[in-house]
Amino acid sequence: MPKFIQFFATRWGIIIVGAVIGILATLLQKLGNPPNMGVCVACFERDVAGALGLHRAAVVQYMRPEIIGFVLGSLIAAYIFKEFRARAGSAPIVRFILGVFAMIGGLVFLGCPWRAALRLAGGDGNAIFGLLGLIVGIWVGTLFLKNGYNLGRSQNTHTTVGWLMPLTMLGFLVLMLIFPQIQGQEKNGVFFYSVKGPGSMHAPLAISLVIGLLIGFIAQRSRFCTMGAIRDFILFRQTHLLSGFVSLVVFAFLANLVLGQFHPGFVKQPVSHTMGLWNFGGMVLSGLAFALAGGCPGRQLFLAGEGDGDAAVFVFGMIVGAGISHNFGLASSPDGVGPYGIPAVIIGLLVCLFIGFTMRKQVA
C-alpha cells in the first residue's frame, strides 16, 4: 500500500466501510427504523424538514439523529486527521438548486442511492428501476463532465464558514434533548413528531446517533460516495468507490437474510410504489443532480462536516426541496406518484440540462 494512501482509502478499506454501513443500516431497521430505510439520506432529510415544519406531511416528521451523526462524525474524523478545511464559493446557488431537484427526484422514487441499495438488499424489485435511473442520470452527468462542465473553484475561507453546518446539527441535537418525543404527541416545543407512518418509526436516539457518528467517521476517511461509485466507473473505468457501494448491497442483503428482513417481490414493498417508469425517472433526475453537484447526498453531508460550505448549501437545498416536494404534492406515496410529481421531474431535468450545458470550461 503506498504510504500516501491511508488505510480506509484502499480497496479493502472502502469494502469494509460499505459492509459496515450495510450491516448497521439493516440493524437500525431491526431496532426501529422503517423497513428498507435503515439509513436513507434523502428520506431522513425529508423527516428533518418535517420535524422543522418546513412541510406538514404528518407521517414523515422526525429529527433524524443519523443525519446529525453523519455531519458530526465527519467533523471529528476531519479534525483528528487534520483534514478540516473551511472552503466555499463554488457556485453555491447552483448547488442549492441541484439539492432541491435531487430531493424532488428522490421523493418521486422514494429514496436516495443509499435507500435504493437497501431496498434492493431487502428484496424490493422496484429498486431495480430506481438504480437503473440512477445510472442513466449519472451517465448523462458524465457526458457534461467530459465536455468541460464544472462548478468553478472554491476558496479557502474563515473556519466559521466550515463550522456552520456542524453547529446547526449540534443545535438540532441539543433541541432534540430539550424537546424529546412524547409518546402519542404530534409536537413538543419546536419540533414536530410523527405519531404514525415512517416518521414514527425509529431506533432509540442514542443508538441512531452513535451509528450515525460511526458512519460519518469512516465515510469521511474512506470518501464513500454512492454517486461517485457509478460515475468513476463510467468516466474512468475505476472500480474503487464502486466496490464500496457493491459491498453495502451485499452485506445489507446478507444481514437481512440473517435478521429475517429479506422479502423479495414488487407489490406491497415498504414505503415504495410500483410505478416503474417514475421510479426510474425520479432517480434519473436525482442521479443527474448528484453528478452535477459532485457527490451523493451522504457524501455531501460528510463534506459539509469537513468544512465544505458549498456541500452544506447543497444539503440545505435538499432539506428545502423536501419541503417543496410535500407542500406542492410532488412526493410519491405507496399509492403512486404525487399529483404534480411527473411535471416536477420533467422541469427538474430541464433545469439540470440547462445548468449542464451552460456551465462549461472557464476554469482559470
Add this chain to the structure above:
Amino acid sequence: MSSIVDARGLSCPQPVILTMNEIKKVQKGEIIILVDTDTSKENVSRAAIAQKWTVKNIEEEGTGYRIIITKD
C-alpha cells in the same frame, strides 16, 4: 520541462479529469498537479497509478499538496 495542472479549489472529479487530460496530452515525462484536499491527493495518485505513471513525490504546499508524477 514539466507541465502543471492547477486543480486547487476544484471538487470531484475535476482534479482527476484535468490530470487524465494532461496525461493524454503529454503521453510521458513529468506532470505537477496542485490540489488542496486529501481526497484529491488520493484520487489523483490512484488515477495516475492506474495509467501506469509513477507518483514520484508529494509535498505539502501552502494549504494543499504538490504531486509530481512521471512516466519514462
